[in-house]
Amino acid sequence: GAVVSQHPSRVICKSGTSVKIECRSLDFQATTMFWYRQFPKQSLMLMATSNEGSKATYEQGVEKDKFLINHASLTLSTLTVTSAHPEDSSFYICSARGKTGRNTEAFFGQGTRLTVV
Amino acid sequence: GNSVTQMEGPVTLSEEAFLTINCTYTATGYPSLFWYVQYPGEGLQLLLKATKADDKGSNKGFEATYRKETTSFHLEKGSVQVSDSAVYFCALKGSDSNYQLIWGAGTKLIIKP
Numbered sequence: 001g002a003v004v005s006q007h008p009s010r011v012i013c014k015s016g017t018s019v020k021i022e023c024r025s026l027d028f029q030a031t032t033m034f035w036y037r038q039f040p041k042q043s044l045m046l047m048a049t050s051n052e053g054s055k056a057t058y059e060q061g062v063e064k065d066k067f068l069i070n071h072a073s074l075t076l077s078t079l080t081v082t083s084a085h086p087e088d089s090s091f092y093i094c095s096a097r098g099k100t101g102r103n104t105e106a107f108f109g110q111g112t113r114l115t116v117v
Numbered sequence: 118g119n120s121v122t123q124m125e126g127p128v129t130l131s132e133e134a135f136l137t138i139n140c141t142y143t144a145t146g147y148p149s150l151f152w153y154v155q156y157p158g159e160g161l162q163l164l165l166k167a168t169k170a171d172d173k174g175s176n177k178g179f180e181a182t183y184r185k186e187t188t189s190f191h192l193e194k195g196s197v198q199v200s201d202s203a204v205y206f207c208a209l210k211g212s213d214s215n216y217q218l219i220w221g222a223g224t225k226l227i228i229k230p
Contacts (some may be wrong), residue, residue: 002216006160025143043121043220044206093160106218108161 003027004096006109013084014117021079021112023094028095029074030096034106036065038091084116119144123207123221129195130197131229136211138224140207142180148209150183150190151218155204164192164205202228 003026013019017055023033032051048064050056050071058064066088068080077096081088091113097106124139142148152174164173167183167190174181179194190207206221207221 004160043222044218045220046217049217095161105163110160 004030004094004107004109006094006112008112009012009110010113011115013114015085015116016083018080018082019084019114021081021092021094021114023077023079023096023109025075025096025098025107028096030077030098031074032097032106033071033077034095035069035077035079036093036095038093038111046094047079051053081114084114086116089114089116119148119209119211119219121207121209121221123205123224124131126204126225127227128224129227129229132199133196133227136192136197136201136226138205138207138226140190140192140221142190142209144209144211144219145189148211150181150193151208151210152181152190153206153208154181155223156164156197157203161206170171182215188209197226197228199228199230202226202229 005024007022034049035047037047038044046059047062048056048058048069050069052071052074056069071077093109093111095106095108120143122141149168151166153161154164165176167174170183170185171223172183181190183190204223204225206223208218210218
C-alpha cells in the first residue's frame with residue numbers, strides 16, 4: 001500500500017510552546033488529509049479535514065486557532081499545536097487519501113505521541 | 118448518528134487460541150465496515166473491509182462478516198500468534214460520508230506464548 005510518513009513520532013514540549021507535526025505522502029498525491037486525536041483507552045476522534053490548497057474543515061469542538069492545519073502541497077500537511085498545555089497531551093494521527101472517490105482508501109501515518117509538561 | 122461499539126480490552130489469549138473481537142454498529146443506510154490494526158509503535162493499517170451486507174472480509178487469517186440483521190462485524194481468527202498482539206479498531210464509513218470514518222474505541226489483544 002501507499003506510504004504516509006508522520007514526524008516526529010514522539011515529542012515532549014514545555015507548556016506554552018508550539019509544536020508542529022508533519023504528515024507526508026511519500027508515493028502518491030494526497031488531495032485530502034485527515035487529522036485524528038486519540039485519548040488513552042478511547043477511540044480516534046476526527047479533528048479536521050483538509051484539502052490541498054484550501055482551508056481545513058474543523059469538527060465541532062476543535063479550536064481552529066489552537067490546532068493550525070496547513071495543507072500547502074499535495075504531499076505535505078502540517079498540524080501545529082499552539083500554546084500547548086498538558087491537556088493537549090495525546091496521540092495524533094494523520095491519514096491521507098489520493099484521488100477523490102468514496103471508495104478510495106486512506107492511508108495512515110505512524111502517529112505522534114505529544115507530551116506537554 | 119452513526120456509532121461503533123467494540124468489546125473492551127485487553128483480551129489475553131494463549132498462542133493458537135481462537136479469537137473473536139466483537140463489533141456492533143448503528144448507522145443509517147448502507148455503511149462500509151472496516152477493521153484496522155495498530156502494531157506497537159506503528160501507525161494504523163487496514164486489515165480487512167466489507168462494503169455490503171453478507172460480504173466477508175479476510176486477510177492474514179483474520180475474517181469478519183458484515184451482518185446487517187445483527188448490525189455486527191465481529192473479527193475472528195482460528196489460531197492466533199504472538200505476532201498478532203496489537204490494538205484492533207473497528208470502523209465504519211457512512212454511505213453519505215466523504216471517507217470520514219467513525220471509530221470504535223479499540224481492543225488491545227495480547228497473545229502469550
